[in-house]
Amino acid sequence: MPAVSKGDGMRGLAVFISDIRNCKSKEAEIKRINKELANIRSKFKGDKALDGYSKKKYVCKLLFIFLLGHDIDFGHMEAVNLLSSNKYTEKQIGYLFISVLVNSNSDLIRLINNAIKNDLASRNPTFMNLALHCIANVGSREMAEAFASDIPNILVAGDTMDSVKQSAALCLLRLNRTSPDLVPMGEWTARVVHLLNDQHLGVVTAATSLITTLAQKNPDDFKTAIVLAVARLSRIVTSASIDLQDYTYYFVAAPWLSVKLFRLLQCYPPPEDGALRSRLTECLETVLNKAQEPPKSKKVQHSNAKNAVLFEAISLIIHHDSEPTLLVRACNQLGQFLQHRETNLRYLALESMCTLASSEFSHEAVKTHMETVINALKTERDVSVRQRAVDLLYAMCDRSNAKQIVAEMLSYLETADYSIREEIVLKVAILAEKYAVDYTWYVDTILNLIRIAGDYVSEEVWYRVIQIVINRDDVQGYAAKTVFEALQAPACHENLVKVGGYILGEFGNLIAGDPRSSPLVQFNLLHSKFHLCSVPTRALLLSAYIKFINLFPEVKATIQDVLRSDSQLRNSDVELQQRAVEYLRLSCIASTDILATVLEEMPPFPERESSILAKLKKKKGQSALPDIDDSRRNVNGSTEHSEITDTTNKSSPSLLKDLLATNRPRPSSFSPIMHFARTMDSTPSFTDMLSLSSAPTAGASLLVDVFSDSSTLTSVDVSEEHFPRFVCKNNGVIYENQLLQIGLKSEYRQNLGRMYIFYGNKTSTQLLSFTTSVTTNDVLKTQLNVHAKAVDTIVEGGAQVQQILNIECLSDFKDAPVLGIQFRYGGTLQNIAVKLPVMLNKFFQTTEMTSQEFFQRWKQLGAPQQEVQKIFKANHPMDTDVTKAKILGFGVALLDGVDPNPANFVGAGVIHTKNTQVGCLLRLEPNTQAQMYRLTLRTSREPVSQRLCELLSDQF
Amino acid sequence: MMRFLLLFSRQGKLRLQKWFTPMSDREKKKIIRDMTTMVLARQPRSCNFLHWKDLKIIYKRYASLYFCLAVENQENELLALEVIHRYVELLDKYFGNVCELDIIFNFEKAYFILDEFLMGGEIQETSKQIVNRSIEASDMLQETMEEYMSKPAF
Secondary structure: OOOOOOOOOOHHHHHHHHHHHHOOOHHHHHHHHHHHHHHHHHHHHOOOOOOHHHHHHHHHHHHHHHHOOOOOOOOHHHHHHHHOOOOHHHHHHHHHHHHHHOOOOOOOHHHHHHHHHHHHHOOOHHHHHHHHHHHHHHOOHHHHHHHOOOHHHHHHOOOOOHHHHHHHHHHHHHHHHHOHHHOOOOHHHHHHHHHHHOOOHHHHHHHHHHHHHHHHHOHHHHOOHHHHHHHHHHHHHHOOOOOOHHHEEOOEEOHHHHHHHHHHHOOOOOOOOHHHHHHHHHHHHHHHHHHHOOOOOOOHHHHHHHHHHHHHHHHHHHHHOOOHHHHHHHHHHHHHHHOOOOHHHHHHHHHHHHHHOOOOOOHHHHHOOHHHHHHHHHHOOOHHHHHHHHHHHHHHOOOOOHHHHHHHHHHHHOOOOHHHHHHHHHHHHHHHHHOOOOHHHHHHHHHHHHHHHHHHOOHHHHHHHHHHHHHOHHHHHHHHHHHHHHOOOOOOOHHHHHHHHHHHHHHHHHHOOOHHHOHHHHHHHHHHHHOOOOHHHHHHHHHHHHHHHHHOHHHHHHHHHHHHOHHHHOOOOHHHHHHHHHHHHHHHHOOHHHHHHHOOOOOOOOOOOOHHHHHHHHHOOHHHOOOHHHHHHHHHHHHHOOHHHHHHHOOHHHHHHHHHHOOOOOOOOOHHHHHHHHHOOOHHHHHHHHOOOOOOOHHHHHHHHHHOOOOOOOOOOEEOOOHHHHOOOOOEEEEEOOOEEEEEEEEEEOOEEEEEEEEEEOOOOOEEEEEEEEEOOHHHHOOEEEEEOOOOOOEOOOOEEEEEEEEEEOOOOOOOOEEEEEEEEOOEEEEEEEEOOOOHHHHEEEOOOOHHHHHHHHHHOOOHHHEEEEEEEOOOOOOHHHHHHHHHHHOOEEOOOOOOOOOOEEEEEEEEOOOOEEEEEEEEEEEOOOOEEEEEEEEOOHHHHHHHHHHHHOOO | OEEEEEEEEOOOOEEEEEEOOOOOHHHHHHHHHHHHHHHHOOOOOOOOEEEEOOEEEEEEEEOOEEEEEEEEOOOOHHHHHHHHHHHHHHHHHHHOOOOHHHHHHOHHHHHHHHHHHEEOOEEOOOOHHHHHHHHHHHHHHHHOOHHHHOOOOO
16 A cells, blocks of 8 residues: 555545555456445445445445445435535535546436535635535536526625636536536626736636637637737737746746637727737737747756647647738748757647648748658658658649659658558548549549559549539540559459449540550450459449440340340349349340430539539548538538438448439439339329429439438337427438338428328238228317318238328417337337428418518517527538528528628528418527527517527427 | 646556546546657657647656646647656655655645646646645645644554
């Protein structure tokens, strides 16, 4: 045991820890722990009331056991009891246990809140600090509700001790982060700003953290902080004689506070006031000058603290992006660091220069360091430094140096660490595309990429090269020739085969004149790779073959022979087999004209953000956000649909789908139709599904949905999974399991609606005794009339039947009808229940109005119960177009030019029910910085406002 | 803001964990695993910074212990390094030449010291004197409670 005599020293605890450390094996440790747990449990349960000391000791032991990684399921109550002890150490252990072990949704929160309330009211600073710490540590919503309004008072009260002020500021900051809507802005905010003037530097530091966070969200409310922050900063940075006592850290004056003040200033543009601006510039210059002075200490702490301030000052200079001289000085300073012997500084210089590269003032200055950076790529021993070098090269790349940088990156790729290869591949692909003057260079670069790092070339990259080749006819011939030559290599990467198959299938005719690349030679070359490839590639090659049949009638017989062989026609893979069968059949029965139409050259892809760029963004930290493609697809159908999501989680059909059909519904592309006919093979349903295109893209969106192998629910519980998806759209798949797929198409006019339900039998056998029923609960019955037409009792294998529902809205409602389905499959009775997406907003009619009319009505609907407001976090990327589409899909008219802030959305509509009409105004304010929205709804009826708010706020 | 601080040994044994945002036990375990493998695999004299998901990881080794601090993307790495150093100084001052065993046997003290220094993922008090004074004050409170001393062990 170590000789620690500090504190009270709970001997029992020390003995226990020693025992654990002496355990020779994991088993022995678990045995010892179980023994201890049994002992503690019996003590806690025992008749004899435990004194505070014992309770504290046992709670502490439990905590230790938990920190070893074992689960603890008791003792919480005892810990809560300790909170109300008037002995500091007991209280302290109780709070520690709670902050480590109690998660935010515990049912003990109310008891804990009680104890906290007492401690906050105790006026004992030590106890108050413990309580504030606990709130900050747990930070649950319930705690925020209980205390968010008290803490500002503690913070600004004149008689609060400094240490409590510090805790209160940071506690408030924490609550503002977790539950911003509960922290009321108010009179205290102005007083908080004045804490920047406080005597106590600890208070200033804590307050600066709080103000920075608040200012990020509401910059206008905290503008006064700029003057105070500059003044404070200037006093710290420029006056040499000031004595900051213990806030000087290794000869650097208050580095933490300086950095925080610089950060606070980064919430704002450069000050407009000339005097203030020059004072700030003076500060920044002083910091830059100090970097050139000899160090006051050899300790690394000194240089770290000093450079921390320097880097933060540079960040502010970059943020302002307005003083060319400062920007160039910053760049030169970073240039010095690029060759510094400290790895940390080289790393940070590379990182910081990345942002400098994007400023027009310093871009050229950054470029002068290119050789150094390329050298870093070759010589740095640390992979994370090399990665920063790659980032910087990417950032400094422009038309003038693109060829050199791409070449350097390609050559680095040959030896690059596996962990960063994929990212380098993406970057090279993007730069090559962005700065391609002649596209032959682009094609060469991508093929080189595949050659050097084929395994790291993701699908996005080779999709992209194909998109570009298809869209630019000046490069098609070159591309065909180049892939043809590349395919000559005895061993080539499968990605090359994919690109080759696709490009030759489309543009092989452009090189077929040369006898060295005659159609037959091309075909044989491709087919020689066939057997080495995976199923998706083979599927793609089969598509290339059928394209060949159209392009070159002279090889038709050869290809038909290949398709006819047993290895194709009877392939064990269903996708390959099906393609072989269908293509063979198509080539036999279709006339040349039909073949030419069906197999026409692919039309150009619509221009849009490069899918590679999206992928890179995704890799770079936006991963926390939910899938962008998913949200877009829901609203816009397939126009925004990109390859990323589908290809990663689906198998072969998606491959074909992505390349041949995703970007828009194309009559000329045959495969989706074939797929389609297969899935839903009865003719009426087929037309039904295709005629869904009320919006130009809806048909395609259904296509996508049809193929998505989503959930396989089997329980009888009411399925609500897809319900929210239908708030802003009317068509799609509402339910799917292995047996059955249910698609919906609905139309609404005023208070009436009609819903077409399509039941698709996914199996090859009949579904018998097929019955459906629509139920509404007692309340809903009086609000909504739903009438279902009868449906056939047998659904043939692979077939689809349709059912029509007529819906009438009598008055506003909240619940949704439930569709029950019953059938027999293979002798067992199947029960399915699905919540039908009949929602109040479906009965919207849009209302166009002028800005004046809008505000007039807005004012009329000003009673407190008529307005509902909700602030919520964005669950999807905050894309203006997607948001617009969702609001339109919700059913209201989007009113332009009403809101003074163009970033906000304003809508208006009328809900039609049989009994009444309810006008509705809507305002949605995005805050991209905080990733939050505020939604405000005003209607004449409170329940309508409530319900609409619930429905819409889940959509963003 | 800081997201979490982990202390672990060269063998990857976790000695202290502090989370500044709520997280499920499963997430915590995964992060602990990721951090120990990532940091322990680093070559000596590499730089002290790593990117991990959308966070910056700043780590430093003191004797047998690794200190590993995760901060949000816009935070200052060098200063984060000094946050670690300041915490080591505080431990050192309290225990007198702190070693790994001190932190094992007095883990609750290590937490209390950290709580005086950091709060809600932000720095609360950078002055060593003030932090030390408040820790000593709480020890004083403790030591005056004589009744504790007379209790039998266990």
